Amino acid sequence: MTWLVPLPVVMPLLGAAVTLLMFRRPRIQRVVSVGVLTATLAAAVALLVLSRSGPLVAPVGGWPAPVGIVLVADQLAALMLVVSAAVTLCVLVYSIGQGVADGERAAPLAIYHPTYLILTAGITNAFLSGDLFNLYVGFEILLAASYVLITLGGTETRVRAGTTYVVVSLLSSVIFLAGIGLVYAATGTLNLAQLVSRLDALPDSVRLLLQGILLLAFGIKAAVFPLSAWLPDSYPTAPAPVTAVFAGLLTKVGVYAIIRTETLLFPGGRVADVLTVAALATLVVGILGAVAQSDIKRMLSFTLVSHIGYLLFGVGLASRAGIAAAVFYTVHHIVILTTLFLVAGLIERRGGTTAVDQLGGLARTTPLLGVLFFIPAFNLAGIPPFSGFLGKLGLVRAGIQDGRPLAYVLVAGAMLTSLLTLYAIGRVWNLAFWRSPVGTSASAPPRSTPRMMVAATAALVAAGVALTLIAGPLYELTDTAAGDLLARHPYVRAVFPGGAP
Amino acid sequence: MKVSLIMLVAVGVLFAAGVTLLLERTLTRVLLGVILLGNGANVLILSTAMPGDPPIVGAAAPGEMTDPLPQAMILTAIVITLGMTAFLLALAYRSWRLVGHDEVQDDIEDRRIMAMAERDEGSDAADADADADDADRDVTRAVHP
Numbered sequence: 001m002t003w004l005v006p007l008p009v010v011m012p013l014l015g016a017a018v019t020l021l022m023f024r025r026p027r028i029q030r031v032v033s034v035g036v037l038t039a040t041l042a043a044a045v046a047l048l049v050l051s052r053s054g055p056l057v058a059p060v061g062g063w064p065a066p067v068g069i070v071l072v073a074d075q076l077a078a079l080m081l082v083v084s085a086a087v088t089l090c091v092l093v094y095s096i097g098q099g100v101a102d103g104e105r106a107a108p109l110a111i112y113h114p115t116y117l118i119l120t121a122g123i124t125n126a127f128l129s130g131d132l133f134n135l136y137v138g139f140e141i142l143l144a145a146s147y148v149l150i151t152l153g154g155t156e157t158r159v160r161a162g163t164t165y166v167v168v169s170l171l172s173s174v175i176f177l178a179g180i181g182l183v184y185a186a187t188g189t190l191n192l193a194q195l196v197s198r199l200d201a202l203p204d205s206v207r208l209l210l211q212g213i214l215l216l217a218f219g220i221k222a223a224v225f226p227l228s229a230w231l232p233d234s235y236p237t238a239p240a241p242v243t244a245v246f247a248g249l250l251t252k253v254g255v256y257a258i259i260r261t262e263t264l265l266f267p268g269g270r271v272a273d274v275l276t277v278a279a280l281a282t283l284v285v286g287i288l289g290a291v292a293q294s295d296i297k298r299m300l301s302f303t304l305v306s307h308i309g310y311l312l313f314g315v316g317l318a319s320r321a322g323i324a325a326a327v328f329y330t331v332h333h334i335v336i337l338t339t340l341f342l343v344a345g346l347i348e349r350r351g352g353t354t355a356v357d358q359l360g361g362l363a364r365t366t367p368l369l370g371v372l373f374f375i376p377a378f379n380l381a382g383i384p385p386f387s388g389f390l391g392k393l394g395l396v397r398a399g400i401q402d403g404r405p406l407a408y409v410l411v412a413g414a415m416l417t418s419l420l421t422l423y424a425i426g427r428v429w430n431l432a433f434w435r436s437p438v439g440t441s442a443s444a445p446p447r448s449t450p451r452m453m454v455a456a457t458a459a460l461v462a463a464g465v466a467l468t469l470i471a472g473p474l475y476e477l478t479d480t481a482a483g484d485l486l487a488r489h490p491y492v493r494a495v496f497p498g499g500a501p
Numbered sequence: 502m503k504v505s506l507i508m509l510v511a512v513g514v515l516f517a518a519g520v521t522l523l524l525e526r527t528l529t530r531v532l533l534g535v536i537l538l539g540n541g542a543n544v545l546i547l548s549t550a551m552p553g554d555p556p557i558v559g560a561a562a563p564g565e566m567t568d569p570l571p572q573a574m575i576l577t578a579i580v581i582t583l584g585m586t587a588f589l590l591a592l593a594y595r596s597w598r599l600v601g602h603d604e605v606q607d608d609i610e611d612r613r614i615m616a617m618a619e620r621d622e623g624s625d626a627a628d629a630d631a632d633a634d635d636a637d638r639d640v641t642r643a644v645h646p
Binding site: 133137140144147148151154155156157159160161162163164166167170171173174177178180181182184185233236292293294295298 | 605
């Protein structure tokens with residue numbers, strides 16, 4: 001069944017080609033995009049089921065492993081694929097709903113569909129990649145598509161925000177490329193499975209240098225403090241569905257790369273403590289930024305940065321429990337953050353703005369919007385019994401198991417962040433939803449909200465709640481994934497059944 | 502493995518010049534910096550392969566061949582850098598068309614929030630306002646039942 005492995009990359013790319021050819025036929029574009037992403041989701045689910053009995057490996061172009069590039073679908077990659085495919089599908093439906101309502105003026109849909117599909121292909125390629133250079137190519141594919149999406153329409157604010165984003169991303173790509181060059185110089189290979197034994201054989205100082213460079217590159221992409229300042233400035237200006245998919249997925253691809261390289265290539269190094277401190281700083285600084293914001297989208301962007309700290313927390317502990325919790329939290333975070341940004345888009349349509357000091361009484365005027373915001377927002381803050389609570393509980397338990405003083409400091413920081421998230425979310429709820437409506441002259445008149453947008457958002461809210469219901473099996477799955485990651489040999493043995501050359 | 506010193510010095514100079522240009526405010530200079538950085542990374546990758554005969558089966562003995570993989574990687578990286586350069590140029594041109602220059606501006610919202618913090622009107626002040634509003638309404642309700 002290895003022919004399934006390249007499908008999540010190939011299908012969106014072909015779909016992008018078809019939608020580009022059909023740029024005059026919006027109806028066909030819509031059908032093709034939705035069809036392709038549904039098929040991708042189906043392929044991803046099949047991969048998740050099949051990878052339970054061991055990672056699936058597909059040599060691209062028929063060349064065997066060290067010569068050709070391999071795509072590897074293990075439990076972690078397949079789980080990420082399923083979540084990202086589901087999220088991209090929902091956001092696509094949402095954006096189609098928005099596009100149908102607003103017409104060509106708001107977003108040039110002719111470019112939107114192909115670019116969106118290429119973004120998906122880049123994300124899936126990065127998840128499946130079993131080769132460091134192919135990972136770079138995956139990043140470049142998704143970044144190139146994201147540059148186009150973030151400057152969509154080319155208005156003044158988008159060009160300004162997009163410039164920062166493009167330059168910072170280009171810098172991180174150059175650092176990654178230089179890191180690849182150094183890894184190749186030191187080991188003579190870029191195949192992840194082959195790198196395992198070759199990196200182990202290197203002197204500690206060289207390993208530390210390589211690890212540092214790769215972490216720096218991934219840290220910028222994942223928006224880890226102090227490399228996170230670009231994110232809250234650039235994300236909120238893009239169209240709502242674009243921001244949603246960026247917030248949900250792009251930083252998580254960086255986190256995925258960190259998890260993959262830290263566990264497979266550089267286990268048990270001295271960098272774990274640095275990661276732990278970075279996690280603490282990301283958590284606290286990010287959420288303090290969120291508390292100061294008066295715009296929902298910017299508040300959510302800062303929360304996004306802050307909660308990257310939770311993911312690093314688990315990776316920094318480098319224990320099975322820690323990584324299992326981090327992967328679980330990543331899944332939760334992708335779904336919840338995307339949902340919240342979609343809801344912010346709905347709020348903007350209804351209230352004409354996302355500035356909380358100009359909004360008010362939304363819970364009374366649009367109760368449905370209130371429910372759609374309330375559930376994921378309090379899930380994000382970690383109120384029991386939601387999945388946010390379960391993920392944080394797992395992380396805190398892993399931290400206490402670890403027992404070092406640094407881990408306890410981190411646990412305290414995580415608790416504080418959780419409380420401050422609740423405060424930031426509660427503030428938005430009080431000002432935008434709970435207080436009496438305020439009459440403002442500045443905001444634009446409310447626009448109609450198409451059912452399709454609400455339905456897509458509601459589907460994601462339901463998915464977030466479903467994460468809570470299936471938390472048991474999901475946690476088991478992330479636990480086996482973490483076990484495989486830490487053991488390392490299942491991955492290597494899948495790529496090289498006869499032992500690494 | 503022997504590495505040519507000239508190559509390494511070239512990498513160093515390209516990276517240093519690239520970083521210096523990247524710190525400028527004008528997008529055109531930033532673009533030049535990105536190009537230099539990209540070329541620096543390419544030369545770095547190239548220097549990982551020993552010089553040798555062209556890697557064509559039959560044309561050279563396998564032991565004498567140079568490693569073709571870094572060249573393949575550079576080729577990919579060059580194509581990517583080319584695309585990004587074109588996009589940044591378009592962005593700079595668009596910025597010039599819209600605002601008459603291509604300087605990268607500070608974020609407006611950042612400045613607004615900084616100004617609010619200096620005037621001591623942070624988020625707490627907004628909350629206090631909202632509370633005061635509620636209190637006012639309570640008072641009005643009490644007066645006109």
